[in-house]
Amino acid sequence: MSLKVVYFxxxxxxxxxxxxxxxxxxxxxxxxxxxxxxxxxxxxxxAAFEVPQVIRAAIDEEHAGHDEAIGNAREIALFPPMTGG
Amino acid sequence: xxxxxxxxxxxxxQVTVRIQSSDFDISDEIGxxxxxxxxxxxxxxxxxxxxxxxxxxxxxxxxxYPGMAERAIRAIAExxxxxFELTGLTAIHRYGKIAPGGNIVLVVACASHRQAAFDGAxxxxxxxxxxxxxxxxxxxxxxxxxxxxxxxxADDKAKARWRSRS
Numbered sequence: 001m002s003l004k005v006v007y008f009x010x011x012x013x014x015x016x017x018x019x020x021x022x023x024x025x026x027x028x029x030x031x032x033x034x035x036x037x038x039x040x041x042x043x044x045x046x047a048a049f050e051v052p053q054v055i056r057a058a059i060d061e062e063h064a065g066h067d068e069a070i071g072n073a074r075e076i077a078l079f080p081p082m083t084g085g
Numbered sequence: 086x087x088x089x090x091x092x093x094x095x096x097x098x099q100v101t102v103r104i105q106s107s108d109f110d111i112s113d114e115i116g117x118x119x120x121x122x123x124x125x126x127x128x129x130x131x132x133x134x135x136x137x138x139x140x141x142x143x144x145x146x147x148x149x150y151p152g153m154a155e156r157a158i159r160a161i162a163e164x165x166x167x168x169f170e171l172t173g174l175t176a177i178h179r180y181g182k183i184a185p186g187g188n189i190v191l192v193v194a195c196a197s198h199r200q201a202a203f204d205g206a207x208x209x210x211x212x213x214x215x216x217x218x219x220x221x222x223x224x225x226x227x228x229x230x231x232x233x234x235x236x237x238x239a240d241d242k243a244k245a246r247w248r249s250r251s
Contacts, residue, residue, distance in 0.1 A: 006150070008149075009222070009233050058153055058218070061150075061153040061156055062153075075152075077150055077218075080220065082217060083219065083233070083235070084190070084214065084217040085178075085189075085210055085214040
């Protein structure tokens with residue numbers, strides 16, 4: 001499965017890029033699985049996802065919990081808690 | 086059906102959401118929601134500005150998720166307009182580098198009566214803080230690299246009060 005993953009704020013800075021296309025192993029089903037998988041991809045990913053529970057996610061631009069299935073999503077975004085307003 | 090039971094024709098609710106780097110003018114935005122309408126009895130507005138945090142900051146930089154930001158804010162704004170029976174609602178959020186004293190966010194809520202206007206503006210701001218995909222990074226006056234602003238528990242609590250009330 002190929003998926004576009006986008007990163008924002010300190011998640012983006014720690015990984016060193018704003019987005020990438022990834023081939024995912026079949027074992028990645030949920031957003032939480034994706035975060036756990038990404039954390040194994042290298043030091044910079046491990047740093048970004050050091051505390052997985054603080055990471056917020058969106059599937060195709062809609063807020064999503066860690067237990068939500070990725071399904072046929074086109075784009076997953078991973079980012080810190082939002083601080084707008 | 087008698088003529089008496091027909092409700093008066095309702096004016097459409099004006100919901101405007103803009104994500105922009107440029108500044109906004111609050112008078113223009115209020116004017117756009119009130120011009121030509123005789124059903125607006127109350128206008129409540131909130132403007133969020135950049136603070137220098139006791140002289141420490143030279144700017145705040147706002148990063149956003151372009152695709153999602155407008156969609157997320159529009160969904161919240163439409164919910165607010167319906168829930169509080171607003172006649173109009175405008176939400177503007179800026180991105181990019183903003184110096185202390187500069188505008189960051191504007192919410193204008195219009196309604197027939199004041200409580201709805203106050204509540205509509207407060208509700209939208211509370212959701213802005215926790216659900217709109219924006220992130221603030223500090224730029225320091227001494228030139229050093231600033232930190233990303235941390236999310237506040239108080240903001241989650243502020244949002245939660247709207248849930249318990251409904």
